[in-house]
Amino acid sequence: MKHIWYKLPCKQNELQLLGTLNGGQSFRWKKICDEQKEQWLGVFFNKVWILQQENDHILYKVHETKLNELEDEMSYNNLLRSYFQLHVNIEKLYEEWSTADPYFKEAAKQFYGIRILKQDIVENIFSFICSSNNHITRISSMVEKLATFYGEEICEIDGEKYYAFPKVNLLAQQSVEEKLRTNGFGYRAKYISKTAQHIMDSGGEKWIDKLQTMSYEEAKKELMLLTGIGAKVADCICLMSLNHLHAIPVDTHIYQIAKRLYMPKLPDKKTVTEKIYNDIGDHFRDLYGPLAGWAHTVLFCADLKKFQGNNTENSSSGNLRKKSKSKK
DNA sequence: CGGTAGCCTGTGTG
DNA sequence: ACACACAGGCTAC
Numbered sequence: 174m175k176h177i178w179y180k181l182p183c184k185q186n187e188l189q190l191l192g193t194l195n196g197g198q199s200f201r202w203k204k205i206c207d208e209q210k211e212q213w214l215g216v217f218f219n220k221v222w223i224l225q226q227e228n229d230h231i232l233y234k235v236h237e238t239k240l241n242e243l244e245d246e247m248s249y250n251n252l253l254r255s256y257f258q259l260h261v262n263i264e265k266l267y268e269e270w271s272t273a274d275p276y277f278k279e280a281a282k283q284f285y286g287i288r289i290l291k292q293d294i295v296e297n298i299f300s301f302i303c304s305s306n307n308h309i310t311r312i313s314s315m316v317e318k319l320a321t322f323y324g325e326e327i328c329e330i331d332g333e334k335y336y337a338f339p340k341v342n343l344l345a346q347q348s349v350e351e352k353l354r355t356n357g358f359g360y361r362a363k364y365i366s367k368t369a370q371h372i373m374d375s376g377g378e379k380w381i382d383k384l385q386t387m388s389y390e391e392a393k394k395e396l397m398l399l400t401g402i403g404a405k406v407a408d409c410i411c412l413m414s415l416n417h418l419h420a421i422p423v424d425t426h427i428y429q430i431a432k433r434l435y436m437p438k439l440p441d442k443k444t445v446t447e448k449i450y451n452d453i454g455d456h457f458r459d460l461y462g463p464l465a466g467w468a469h470t471v472l473f474c475a476d477l478k479k480f481q482g483n484n485t486e487n488s489s490s491g492n493l494r495k496k497s498k499s500k501k
Numbered sequence: 502c503g504g505t506a507g508c509c510t511g512t513g514t515g
Numbered sequence: 516a517c518a519c520a521c522a523g524g525c526t527a528c
Binding site: 306307308310311314354357358359360361362442443444446447448 | 503504505507508509510511512513
Binding site: 197301302304305306307308309311312360361364400401402403404405406409422423424425426427444445473477 | 521522523524525526
């Protein structure tokens with residue numbers, strides 16, 4: 174087992190680990206603390222990664238199975254560049270979005286360097302099926318369960334085993350629904366099982382490959398054929414796995430933000446109807462342009478409860494949350 | 502067709 | 516302690 178620290182050159186303004194890894198895009202990253210230094214442990218590309226933010230670079234370690242070992246800093250750096258999509262220069266985009274939108278400018282103070290991750294398609298399909306009508310903490314535990322039950326073991330660190338995200342054929346097994354039911358997945362157990370079977374019946378790997386060649390509209394429609402995937406989940410997958418950066422997933426948070434700050438005339442509904450969904454997406458696409466989904470993710474982060482620390486006293490903290498009334 | 506009740510269950514809030 | 520609302524929605528009416 175290696176203990177080498179590698180170095181990926183990258184400015185903080187181009188990548189903020191905290192907001193990017195903890196912002197509800199990916200459910201497999203956890204914060205670990207080592208000598209007061211904030212580190213992030215997560216799994217992607219069948220490897221366990223430990224990342225640490227520095228001023229002008231990211232320090233990282235990699236754990237993987239002997240079979241897959243690359244042992245080459247350049248190869249690892251390329252995997253990270255691809256995962257974080259570092260070819261996209263966001264400092265410049267942030268300037269454009271800030272010019273177009275004062276609320277974005279406000280959010281950007283705290284949430285600089287937020288990136289859309291380029292995540293594995295299969296992992297995102299099943300992770301975001303879990304996300305429906307659910308809390309992030311619970312979603313994370315469900316994704317972890319899927320990996321533990323059906324994923325290949327990658328390695329063991331400090332007595333804890335880590336698993337890759339499962340292959341679709343294993344999730345398509347007959348026994349899956351019942352197993353997930355008894356493990357607290359609720360009605361999503363059936364969605365996962367049926368979706369895995371649908372993908373296998375549609376050609377498995379071939380279906381995935383084809384999905385990647387489709388336009389945004391085609392891919393979204395194709396994804397919505399799967400049980401448990403509606404417009405919102407399909408947009409999450411389009412945005413975070415298929416490189417359709419103008420897809421805008423509209424959830425209750427975005428609906429609330431849109432109604433409060435951008436589109437006050439939106440009807441007051443309990444659930445987002447199809448028309449409201451499309452109107453909100455169009456509004457943000459008009460406002461932010463071709464990478465609107467990316468900008469939207471910054472707004473989403475700014476509204477997440479977990480980022481509302483004790484720094485909400487003044488208006489320069491960057492959060493867009495409605496101020497809670499202070500008790501007198 | 503647009504709208505909405507019902508769904509599993511953990512977590513946060515009072 | 517012990518409800519009770521509500522989660523980054525979707526399906527089926």
